[in-house]
Amino acid sequence: MKRLLLALALLIATPVLAVQPDEVLPDPAMEARARDISQGLRCLVCRNENIDESNATLAKDLRLLVRERLVAGDTNDEVVDYVVDRYGEFVLLKPTMNGANKVLWIAGPVMLILALGIGISFIRRRGQESEVVPELTDEEKTRLESLMQE
Amino acid sequence: MLVELGHFALVMAFFVALAQTVLPLWGAQSGNRAMMAVGEPAAMIQLVLIAFSFGALTYAFVTSDFSLKVVVENSHTLKPMLYKVSGVWGNHEGSMLLWVLILALFGGAAALFGGNLPATLRARVIGVQGSIGVAFLAFILFTSNPFLRLAMPPMNGDDLNPLLQDPGLAFHPPFLYLGYVGLSMTFSFAVAALLEGRVDAAWGRWVRPWTLAAWVFLTIGIGLGSWWAYYELGWGGFWFWDPVENASLMPWLFAAALLHSAIVVEKRETLKSWTILLAIMAFGFSLIGTFLVRSGVITSVHAFANDPERGVFILLILAIFMGGALLLFTIRANAMQAKGVFSLVSRESALVINNILLAVSSFVVFIGTIWPLIAEAFWGRKLSVGAPFFNAAFTPFFVALAILLPIGAILPWKRARMGATVKKLIPSMVLAFAVLGLIWSIQTEKTLLGPVGIALGTWLLAGAVQDLLLRTGKTVNLGRLTRLPRADWGRLLAHGGLGITMAGIAGLTAWTVEDIRVVQVGETFEVAGYTIALEKVERAQGPNYITTMATMSVFEGDKKVATLHPEKRNYPVAQMPTTEAGIDNGFLRDVYLVIGDVQSNGGWAVRTYIKPLANWIWGGTIIMAFGGLLSLTDRRYRVGVGARKAHGAAKGVPAE
Numbered sequence: 001m002k003r004l005l006l007a008l009a010l011l012i013a014t015p016v017l018a019v020q021p022d023e024v025l026p027d028p029a030m031e032a033r034a035r036d037i038s039q040g041l042r043c044l045v046c047r048n049e050n051i052d053e054s055n056a057t058l059a060k061d062l063r064l065l066v067r068e069r070l071v072a073g074d075t076n077d078e079v080v081d082y083v084v085d086r087y088g089e090f091v092l093l094k095p096t097m098n099g100a101n102k103v104l105w106i107a108g109p110v111m112l113i114l115a116l117g118i119g120i121s122f123i124r125r126r127g128q129e130s131e132v133v134p135e136l137t138d139e140e141k142t143r144l145e146s147l148m149q150e
Numbered sequence: 151m152l153v154e155l156g157h158f159a160l161v162m163a164f165f166v167a168l169a170q171t172v173l174p175l176w177g178a179q180s181g182n183r184a185m186m187a188v189g190e191p192a193a194m195i196q197l198v199l200i201a202f203s204f205g206a207l208t209y210a211f212v213t214s215d216f217s218l219k220v221v222v223e224n225s226h227t228l229k230p231m232l233y234k235v236s237g238v239w240g241n242h243e244g245s246m247l248l249w250v251l252i253l254a255l256f257g258g259a260a261a262l263f264g265g266n267l268p269a270t271l272r273a274r275v276i277g278v279q280g281s282i283g284v285a286f287l288a289f290i291l292f293t294s295n296p297f298l299r300l301a302m303p304p305m306n307g308d309d310l311n312p313l314l315q316d317p318g319l320a321f322h323p324p325f326l327y328l329g330y331v332g333l334s335m336t337f338s339f340a341v342a343a344l345l346e347g348r349v350d351a352a353w354g355r356w357v358r359p360w361t362l363a364a365w366v367f368l369t370i371g372i373g374l375g376s377w378w379a380y381y382e383l384g385w386g387g388f389w390f391w392d393p394v395e396n397a398s399l400m401p402w403l404f405a406a407a408l409l410h411s412a413i414v415v416e417k418r419e420t421l422k423s424w425t426i427l428l429a430i431m432a433f434g435f436s437l438i439g440t441f442l443v444r445s446g447v448i449t450s451v452h453a454f455a456n457d458p459e460r461g462v463f464i465l466l467i468l469a470i471f472m473g474g475a476l477l478l479f480t481i482r483a484n485a486m487q488a489k490g491v492f493s494l495v496s497r498e499s500a501l502v503i504n505n506i507l508l509a510v511s512s513f514v515v516f517i518g519t520i521w522p523l524i525a526e527a528f529w530g531r532k533l534s535v536g537a538p539f540f541n542a543a544f545t546p547f548f549v550a551l552a553i554l555l556p557i558g559a560i561l562p563w564k565r566a567r568m569g570a571t572v573k574k575l576i577p578s579m580v581l582a583f584a585v586l587g588l589i590w591s592i593q594t595e596k597t598l599l600g601p602v603g604i605a606l607g608t609w610l611l612a613g614a615v616q617d618l619l620l621r622t623g624k625t626v627n628l629g630r631l632t633r634l635p636r637a638d639w640g641r642l643l644a645h646g647g648l649g650i651t652m653a654g655i656a657g658l659t660a661w662t663v664e665d666i667r668v669v670q671v672g673e674t675f676e677v678a679g680y681t682i683a684l685e686k687v688e689r690a691q692g693p694n695y696i697t698t699m700a701t702m703s704v705f706e707g708d709k710k711v712a713t714l715h716p717e718k719r720n721y722p723v724a725q726m727p728t729t730e731a732g733i734d735n736g737f738l739r740d741v742y743l744v745i746g747d748v749q750s751n752g753g754w755a756v757r758t759y760i761k762p763l764a765n766w767i768w769g770g771t772i773i774m775a776f777g778g779l780l781s782l783t784d785r786r787y788r789v790g791v792g793a794r795k796a797h798g799a800a801k802g803v804p805a806e
Contacts, residue, residue, distance in 0.1 A: 093536025
């Protein structure tokens, strides 16, 4: 019984859901915007979780902050900038395209173009060459010559 | 006592692996048959020793031997037997032991079934496989010994992470490791071929079953992990672009590319050096994955070992094996002359495109995964790369792949006419566009993702079916379907399965309906046409947890669809809560219920999701894996078949 009581106390103390019913904004359109923004913001104390999914207290605070800013009339970008100003770009799950991050964003397309270039030049070469017939060894050549002379 | 014997067996295995590496490789180089012959028995002995060692550790877990450090840290007497056993690999040390066990298993399989390989190639394959064993056995013995005893054994253990106490996750790691480590076989074949200095059609045929097996295991492992995340993490996500998930996706993509390029080597004797490079890279990415997970350089949801010493050791292994193999590759690549000639429009070209898309998409995943490290190291920027980046940067590659796949699959070898090929696929195209239009018109919110994703899935599936039908001859002959080789059926299932998975991902992502509210016991509410009643909430005791279990009924109109029991569990020993969602699985949708905390007014926080096409994701994955399996059993690819042929053909050629 004692254990059960202890466990009950633990149960009540541990939040398990991410977005709580009391956090949800009355305006569905604004709530949808809040959800959208939340999914791009990282829960700073978690591992690779956005604040929308996270159970951490900090994530809850951030969710409320996002909603506060929206209610205050901020646009989505303004809300995100507000959070980034306070927590740094670590909070963004989608990295910006500033500075060195350009490399990250263009790495895929550049690699693809390079690979296609190499691939196509390889294919063209394969198309121009004639089928490789195994060359005759010297021994075979002399034998062939002797056969031809016969 | 058994524990010490297990430890001793592991040390012995290290020395056997050393012999298995040095003697056959040396023998193959110097033409010494006696030394080459050491390989097979050594591989078998290594397997037996590691199996014994693994058995000893399993015994310690099963009997809750708390004098062992890993057992204390990861087990508990109250834990169900299944999780006592899965606890063996639910931690860093034990999972590494499983890793080398599977490595030895593949080495043993190569020794057992490699009888038809040319003697020097066989000796080299087994030798290279042995060298990987040496590296990882040393890693275990020096940095991650599971057999460490405690001077003062506690009365009970700390329990396994409750999230891992789940049937789906119990078997997730063994399958993943079978995949990762299976790629060591293709690596060994690639390095052996480089040492031999020749790659021919027979080599392509030998390496294919191993790649296929590794790919099938990886597919199942990734599918299990994703399914687990879906029902266990409490909000129905299925892929998080977590570094550890990326670590398994990268080798999967490379294995898929390798499977296809090995076909070109086998049928057309071209793309040889590229295939060798892919084989090296595939295992390289397995090792990179191991490094990312074990070193803790990138924090992730399920990294269990954050130890710089281990990280450095694995990095060293990675550097030696990749560096060595790539060096060998640059020296020997020129020796591999391409034979087959093909034009720009041909199946060979299509497979080159397939390889480019798969390899570059894997590269995108790689750079996204390590970018936070690079940005911090070079510019001191602390940043995150999460799901939004990967969704944006990775998805286009798979869209392109899906568009091109059905066309590429039916293009003839050597030289083809695009117009004629595309014309054959008109029925599939019409069907895909019809599906696109239909779904666009019936969906309430006009998003592009759902209709396009499902149209692509339809295109893949219909294209795969047409591919099979075309295989029966110019005029479709259904009677010949049963006589088609299994590899053809395997291709249908693998390509069709990919289509089903893509449709599922698109449907789930586009049309999930979510509802969050406070519900009193006895109250009903409506979500997307379903009426849901919270009937009661009870507290109960499980074997090693305490649960809050709700009973909820789901109605569609007046008809009762399901009674679900979402739970919230608390594991007192590990002091961790978990959610167990109540899910009604359906063909077209899942109803997904989660119970949360009790609220101040006595109601319960309840989350409801309607998740369309959720099961298609894993259904498609299983079909894909089954396709691979079917192809694996094709008579043409049974290990050794190619070898006999090659031997027969090689008779007239003077010995090298």
